[in-house]
Amino acid sequence: MQKPIILDCKNVWKIYGAQASRIHREHDGNPSSETLKDHGLIGAVRAVNLQIRQGEIFVIMGLSGSGKSTLVRCLSRLVEPTGGEILFEGKDLLTTSDAELIEIRRKKMGMVFQQFALLPHLTVLENTAFPLEVQGIPQADREARAREVIELVGLKGRESYYPRQLSGGQQQRVGIARSLAVEPDLWFLDEPFSALDPLIRREMQDEFLRLQNLLHKTIVFITHDFDEAIRLADRIAVMKDGKVVQVATPEELVLNPATEYVEEFTRHVSRSKVLTVGAVMTRGGDDIKTAGDVGIGQRIEAVADMLEASELPFKVLDDEGNAVGTIGRQAVIDVLVGRVLKK
Numbered sequence: 001m002q003k004p005i006i007l008d009c010k011n012v013w014k015i016y017g018a019q020a021s022r023i024h025r026e027h028d029g030n031p032s033s034e035t036l037k038d039h040g041l042i043g044a045v046r047a048v049n050l051q052i053r054q055g056e057i058f059v060i061m062g063l064s065g066s067g068k069s070t071l072v073r074c075l076s077r078l079v080e081p082t083g084g085e086i087l088f089e090g091k092d093l094l095t096t097s098d099a100e101l102i103e104i105r106r107k108k109m110g111m112v113f114q115q116f117a118l119l120p121h122l123t124v125l126e127n128t129a130f131p132l133e134v135q136g137i138p139q140a141d142r143e144a145r146a147r148e149v150i151e152l153v154g155l156k157g158r159e160s161y162y163p164r165q166l167s168g169g170q171q172q173r174v175g176i177a178r179s180l181a182v183e184p185d186l187w188f189l190d191e192p193f194s195a196l197d198p199l200i201r202r203e204m205q206d207e208f209l210r211l212q213n214l215l216h217k218t219i220v221f222i223t224h225d226f227d228e229a230i231r232l233a234d235r236i237a238v239m240k241d242g243k244v245v246q247v248a249t250p251e252e253l254v255l256n257p258a259t260e261y262v263e264e265f266t267r268h269v270s271r272s273k274v275l276t277v278g279a280v281m282t283r284g285g286d287d288i289k290t291a292g293d294v295g296i297g298q299r300i301e302a303v304a305d306m307l308e309a310s311e312l313p314f315k316v317l318d319d320e321g322n323a324v325g326t327i328g329r330q331a332v333i334d335v336l337v338g339r340v341l342k343k
């Protein structure tokens with residue numbers, strides 16, 4: 001069963017420049033690229049429709065300047081959209097009063113940005129507890145909560161350090177702890193790991209997945225790095241020039257890129273990292289002798305060694321545990337050498 005939609009973003013526009021609202025209105029809320037250009041306007045976000053479901057990691061991916069940050073800021077109305085509707089838990093954020101909006105942001109949304117933005121004269125504990133202090137939560141309670149999230153992000157023992165005494169990765173952990181301190185329903189992360197070295201970035205991605213396994217937040221995660229996107233995402237929206245060109249699972253994106261732009265990103269991705277058993281199994285085969293079971297949703301990478309080492313194929317089980325097909329070495333080899341064709 002599909003999870004409920006937490007954030008529903010309908011035909012959202014953000015146009016920068018003089019008279020942006022008027023031009024948007026006069027062109028029936030749908031100005032063309034030419035119109036925008038003629039008026040010297042920038043269509044940072046154009047006609048974006050997205051539904052973000054409870055508990056998913058929804059990644060927005062695109063090159064620098066494609067409109068990702070503007071879109072995510074529109075979603076929390078840190079940037080005022082030029083047009084559209086944004087329903088958060090059923091409520092239209094664009095018609096919500098400023099006071100109510102501040103409440104929603106403070107209590108229901110968490111945000112992490114590329115710049116760690118820690119307060120230099122506050123300790124790790126104080127930085128983490130800061131959003132709770134702003135909410136007027138008593139010191140003992142907010143410190144207890146801060147200690148919990150500090151431990152969660154792996155910084156136990158460093159509560160009294162100052163930001164300058166921490167590495168970049170550790171500083172971003174504080175940023176993550178601080179955003180989690182308020183227990184947000186919706187968690188926005190705008191390129192949180194982009195400023196970190198590649199090795200640290202991998203480590204942070206693993207940490208992030210570990211956290212999500214514990215917390216099951218609804219997450220909008222922004223990156224310009226396709227590898228990061230496919231590692232983390234349940235679904236990916238690919239942006240180009242302010243528009244969303246495709247929304248799909250990592251696997252669907254690689255198998256069926258909607259445009260050349262998307263295909264370009266997927267070209268260098270190792271297929272075994274994204275393709276699942278279900279995409280390459282052979283259906284049926286109840287009577288075939290098998291060596292064991294694999295899950296239909298497992299990535300090929302995770303089962304490749306086992307399948308390759310076995311003469312016999314494996315039985316494929318769906319999420320309910322029913323046998324739905326078989327998969328053997330040949331399928332793995334086909335994936336690894338890129339012989340799997342588009343569906």
Ligand SMILES: Nc1ncnc2c1ncn2[C@@H]1O[C@H](COP(=O)(O)OP(=O)(O)O)[C@@H](O)[C@H]1O
Pocket residue numbers: 016017042043044062063064065066067068069070071
């Ligand atoms: N405050 C602003 N005023 C004018 N143009 C802006 C502003 N913020 C962003 N833009 C433009 O909007 C486009 C999208 O920017 P941005 O959302 O930052 O992209 P991304 O996050 O994908 O790199 C870019 O062309 C950028 O120059």
Ligand SMILES: [Mg+2]
Pocket residue numbers: 068069070191
């Ligand atoms: Mg950005």
